[in-house]
Amino acid sequence: MKKFMALAIAFALSLSFVGCGDSSANESAGSTDQINNEASEQEHSDNDEKLKISIAQFAEHGSLDNCREGFIDGLKEEGFEEGKNIEIEYQNAQADMGAANQIAQNFVNDKADLICAIATPMAQACYNAADGTDIPVIYTAVTDPVAAELSNENKLSEKNATGTSDKLPVEQQLKMIRAFMPEAKKIGILYSTSEVNSETAIEQYKEKAGEYGFEIVESGVNQSADIPMAAADIASKVDCITNLTDNTIVSNLAVVLDAAEKASIPVFGSEIEQVKNGCVAAAGLDYIELGKLTGKMAASVLKNEKKANEIEYEVISQSNVYINSQALDKFNLSVPDDMKESVIEAE
Amino acid sequence: MAITLSILEQGLIYAVLALGVYITYKILDFPDLTVDSSFPLGAAVSAILITKGLNAYLCLIVSFLAGAAAGLTTGIIHVKFKVRDLLSGIITMTMLYSINLHIAGKANLPIFNSENIFSISPLKDYLGGFNTLFIIFLVVLAAKLVLDWYLKTKSGYLLRAVGDNPTLVTSLSKDNGTVKIIGLVIANALVSLSGAVMCQQQRFFEISMGTGAIVIGLASVIIGINLFKTASFLKPTTAVILGSVVYKACVAIAISFGLSATDMKLITGALFLAVLILGNLGKGKKSNA
Numbered sequence: 001m002k003k004f005m006a007l008a009i010a011f012a013l014s015l016s017f018v019g020c021g022d023s024s025a026n027e028s029a030g031s032t033d034q035i036n037n038e039a040s041e042q043e044h045s046d047n048d049e050k051l052k053i054s055i056a057q058f059a060e061h062g063s064l065d066n067c068r069e070g071f072i073d074g075l076k077e078e079g080f081e082e083g084k085n086i087e088i089e090y091q092n093a094q095a096d097m098g099a100a101n102q103i104a105q106n107f108v109n110d111k112a113d114l115i116c117a118i119a120t121p122m123a124q125a126c127y128n129a130a131d132g133t134d135i136p137v138i139y140t141a142v143t144d145p146v147a148a149e150l151s152n153e154n155k156l157s158e159k160n161a162t163g164t165s166d167k168l169p170v171e172q173q174l175k176m177i178r179a180f181m182p183e184a185k186k187i188g189i190l191y192s193t194s195e196v197n198s199e200t201a202i203e204q205y206k207e208k209a210g211e212y213g214f215e216i217v218e219s220g221v222n223q224s225a226d227i228p229m230a231a232a233d234i235a236s237k238v239d240c241i242t243n244l245t246d247n248t249i250v251s252n253l254a255v256v257l258d259a260a261e262k263a264s265i266p267v268f269g270s271e272i273e274q275v276k277n278g279c280v281a282a283a284g285l286d287y288i289e290l291g292k293l294t295g296k297m298a299a300s301v302l303k304n305e306k307k308a309n310e311i312e313y314e315v316i317s318q319s320n321v322y323i324n325s326q327a328l329d330k331f332n333l334s335v336p337d338d339m340k341e342s343v344i345e346a347e
Numbered sequence: 348m349a350i351t352l353s354i355l356e357q358g359l360i361y362a363v364l365a366l367g368v369y370i371t372y373k374i375l376d377f378p379d380l381t382v383d384s385s386f387p388l389g390a391a392v393s394a395i396l397i398t399k400g401l402n403a404y405l406c407l408i409v410s411f412l413a414g415a416a417a418g419l420t421t422g423i424i425h426v427k428f429k430v431r432d433l434l435s436g437i438i439t440m441t442m443l444y445s446i447n448l449h450i451a452g453k454a455n456l457p458i459f460n461s462e463n464i465f466s467i468s469p470l471k472d473y474l475g476g477f478n479t480l481f482i483i484f485l486v487v488l489a490a491k492l493v494l495d496w497y498l499k500t501k502s503g504y505l506l507r508a509v510g511d512n513p514t515l516v517t518s519l520s521k522d523n524g525t526v527k528i529i530g531l532v533i534a535n536a537l538v539s540l541s542g543a544v545m546c547q548q549q550r551f552f553e554i555s556m557g558t559g560a561i562v563i564g565l566a567s568v569i570i571g572i573n574l575f576k577t578a579s580f581l582k583p584t585t586a587v588i589l590g591s592v593v594y595k596a597c598v599a600i601a602i603s604f605g606l607s608a609t610d611m612k613l614i615t616g617a618l619f620l621a622v623l624i625l626g627n628l629g630k631g632k633k634s635n636a
Contacts, residue, residue, distance in 0.1 A: 091602070094609055097556040098563070099602070101549055102357070106603050109349040124457060124551045132476075149457035149551075158460070193448055194554045196455035222444060 054112035058119035059095040062273035066287035074295020104129035136308035139163030140294040143197035155312035162311040169319040172283035188238035192248035231259035242268040275346035322346040358592030367537035368564030380436035384443030387557035389542030391451040394552035414539020422528030463547040567591035573626035
């Protein structure tokens with residue numbers, strides 16, 4: 001048994017040394033990209049010609065997946081195509097902070113040519129890991145890059161980083177809700193206390209709500225298990241509920257919708273995926289577009305046109321109104337005449 | 348080289364946590380779930396004090412004391428109010444979640460633009476890329492030496508006796524409960540210190556960073572104790588530190604071989620189980636012989 005243990009340790013250790021041996025280990029580190037599993041078999045002479053783009057995503061979630069898809073599309077539009085002149089490696093931390101740090105560190109160790117970090121904690125982990133190297137970090141889906149200390153007030157970063165923000169179009173959302181529900185007074189918002197972006201968004205809502213004649217009623221939850229109670233409680237106090245991009249709440253959207261339906265009030269979403277899943281409407285960002293924009297920023301860094309720290313982070317400004325006709329019917333709501341042309345049916 | 352460096356950095360940071368878990372799990376035989384919250388507690392305390400401009404090294408001390416207070420709470424709940432060990436840890440852990448949010452003020456507090464124990468190190472210019480590792484190493488070494496020293500004092504002997512043979516402590520007319528509380532205080536102080544170092548290394552506090560900390564701690568202790576139990580020249584504290592590094596190495600290797608985070612917990616659990624089973628097999632043979 002002792003011998004077996006000794007062998008096991010020796011094996012583990014030797015693996016770790018292979019890992020640090022040279023960049024050829026990167027090939028075996030392999031893209032998790034399903035399509036390209038075969039690519040890891042390729043000789044590593046390819047590696048010299050192809051740029052290595054590493055995508056680190058914090059959690060698996062409709063909007064974030066769309067960001068990633070858009071990012072890859074954006075690169076492609078600028079002439080960087082997977083398998084041709086770039087290799088894409090993708091890792092997802094499944095919302096585990098320890099794994100996020102490890103993934104960021106691995107990408108840096110593997111000497112990626114560029115790291116794309118999706119969502120705030122992942123952006124922070126990559127920003128930290130890449131500090132002291134010349135690897136550019138391009139982040140996306142970071143609500144407030146200044147609050148996350150990824151950028152200065154002037155929208156430029158201290159370090160080799162830039163990206164895009166998915167700040168919620170709060171005003172557009174309030175305007176939309178007013179258009180759909182001219183009589184409504186109180187809007188309920190559920191959020192989880194563990195997500196800093198949600199708190200920022202609530203502050204924005206509170207700031208702007210008055211202008212549109214609304215009052216915001218918020219309720220924070222600590223964990224998924226609290227949502228049924230919190231949702232039922234808030235649904236009894238307000239005229240409608242609006243969602244943020246809060247991961248915990250969005251993952252439990254069905255519970256919120258159920259509670260709202262029992263109180264016969266509608267739930268407005270914050271992006272298209274939520275509308276598809278039963279929210280009546282949303283003034284939402286197009287995350288694919290956000291990803292594309294990010295991909296284009298990455299491309300200009302790869303082409304050496306600009307360094308990442310010379311590019312201001314961008315906030316996507318235009319939003320679309322997505323609707324779910326079935327859900328609207330359920331609550332006897334209809335699309336206001338002046339919006340009929342512009343709304344998009346989410347399906 | 349880079350991967351080895353990052354494994355050592357991560358492994359040694361968690362080694363401080365593992366030393367804490369070693370006290371509760373191995374010495375006191377106390378399943379202490381406070382750890383999942385005392386780890387981020389140290390991080391929250393460090394992060395907020397750093398943003399307020401306190402010296403980063405002093406932050407470590409304050410974090411250490413905050414962790415001690417968390418351990419004290421669990422200890423009092425268990426010993427004075429006679430709540431079961433597992434439950435007392437869970438209660439403190441739950442309450443600390445809210446307290447951590449209050450301390451940091453929000454769920455994610457970055458300290459990228461502030462000084463930390465690594466950036467203000469006087470040896471930074473000489474050590475270059477090894478600066479971070481060196482500082483972490485010093486923290487671990489200090490924690491280990493102090494703990495080794497403590498376990499040899501009279502109070503330390505009693506601590507070890509409580510786990511092994513509580514009647515002995517009672518027969519020495521010492522209070523079992525007090526000894527347990529002391530153990531929990533030291534353990535959580537170490538865990539919190541580990542969180543403080545982690546936060547300064549990753550340069551942000553995140554409320555979810557404690558999730559699964561107890562698992563990492565237990566895995567490190569079990570791997571360390573079982574793998575190195577034949578190496579009798581190693582103190583258990585050293586074995587635990589090595590265990591933490593081995594554990595982190597396994598995780599890093601798994602990730603760099605493309606294992607997705609989805610499967611990570613499954614693999615961790617399997618590794619855990621394998622080490623335990625192998626350890627028990629060894630024991631069985633010895634007693635049979």
